Amino acid sequence: MPNLKKGIYVVLTGAPGCGKGTQARLLKERLGIPHLSTGEMLRAEGHTGSELGLKIKALIDKGNLVPDEMIIDMLKNRIEKDDCQNGFILDGFPRTLPQAEALDELLKEKNITLDAVIEIQVPDEIIMERILGRYACMKCGQGYHDKYQKPKVYGVCDTCGGTEFYRRIDDNRTTVQNRLVNYRALTYPTIPYFEKEGLLKCVDGTGSIEAVANKIDSVLGV
Ligand SMILES: [Zn+2]
Known part of the structure; x- marks a missing residue:
């Protein structure tokens, strides 16, 4: 067959x-x-x-x-x-x-x-850079990166206009x-x-x- x-x-x-x-x-x-x-x-x-x-x-x-x-x-x-x-x-x-x-x-x-x-x-060093650089909008969750994906206007979320951002606590070097x-x-x-x-x-x-x-x-x- x-x-x-x-x-x-x-x-x-x-x-x-x-x-x-x-x-x-x-x-x-x-x-x-x-x-x-x-x-x-x-x-x-x-x-x-x-x-x-x-x-x-x-x-x-x-x-x-x-x-x-x-x-x-x-x-x-x-x-x-x-x-x-x-x-x-x-x-x-x-x-x-x-x-x-x-x-x-x-x-x-x-x-x-x-x-x-x-x-x-x-x-590994690129993985480290990718993970340590990421952050997100507090209001809508849109993800950003210090180097690879910055908001169009500094400090302002492209998606919702929010101005507060956060980093995940486990996105640190040791973890x-x-x-x-x-x-x-x-x-x-x-x-x-x-x-x-x-x-x-x-x-x-x-x-x-x-x-x-x-x-x-x-x-x-x-
Ligand atoms: Zn947002």
């Missing part, structure tokens, strides 16, 4: 602040397939009132980690939905080697073959450094794992959002 290609199945990975969330949202628009962000899915599942959702919510509310089996169960429910039949973009998962192996098992069970695992590569160290220790080992499976595609994530999007399209051949 010919191997009929059903859709495009992609994992976007990379260090925190590499831009994978932004790229996943744009890719979703271009390909018309869902963007599965595990962070958003966990929050959404917590609100469904399902048995799994209630367990997840209890864990998150107490500040505990959600065990891999629960994330996998949630993912399994999600990819069975109709809108995932032509593919999906996975963002924020797998975060560890055991999660990568569990994902492989799940996809095998569902007869799904990944097309690519795209690693968006950005040097970002810790996140990068965690990424290297826990998530980075998934990179050689996917490379061995022949799925890894690396994309330089230092250019403009549009330039990075073009590079993603070209590695996917779309």
Whole structure:
């Protein structure tokens, strides 16, 4: 039987602040397939009132980690939905080697073959600059950046005219450094794992959002 290609199945990975969330949202628009962000899915599942959702919510509310089996169960429910039949973009998962192996098992069970695992590569110092420079309007939440996205008029929000801004408390050097160290220790080992499976595609994530999007399209051949 010919191997009929059903859709495009992609994992976007990379260090925190590499831009994978932004790229996943744009890719979703271009390909018309869902963007599965595990962070958003966990929050959404917590609100469904399902048995799994209630367990997840209890864990998150107490500040505990959600065990891999629960994330996998949630993912399994999600990819069975109709809108995932032509593919999906996975963002924020797998975060560890055991999660990568569990994902492989799940996809095998569902007869799904990944097309690519795209690693968006950005040097640590650029990630630091991106995160430490960001701030937002207090009134409308519009995001800005000290260097890359200044308001048109100094100190005035483009969107709502607000004049008060804030920075997220965890956008500080120590927290970002810790996140990068965690990424290297826990998530980075998934990179050689996917490379061995022949799925890894690396994309330089230092250019403009549009330039990075073009590079993603070209590695996917779309
Ligand atoms: Zn505003």
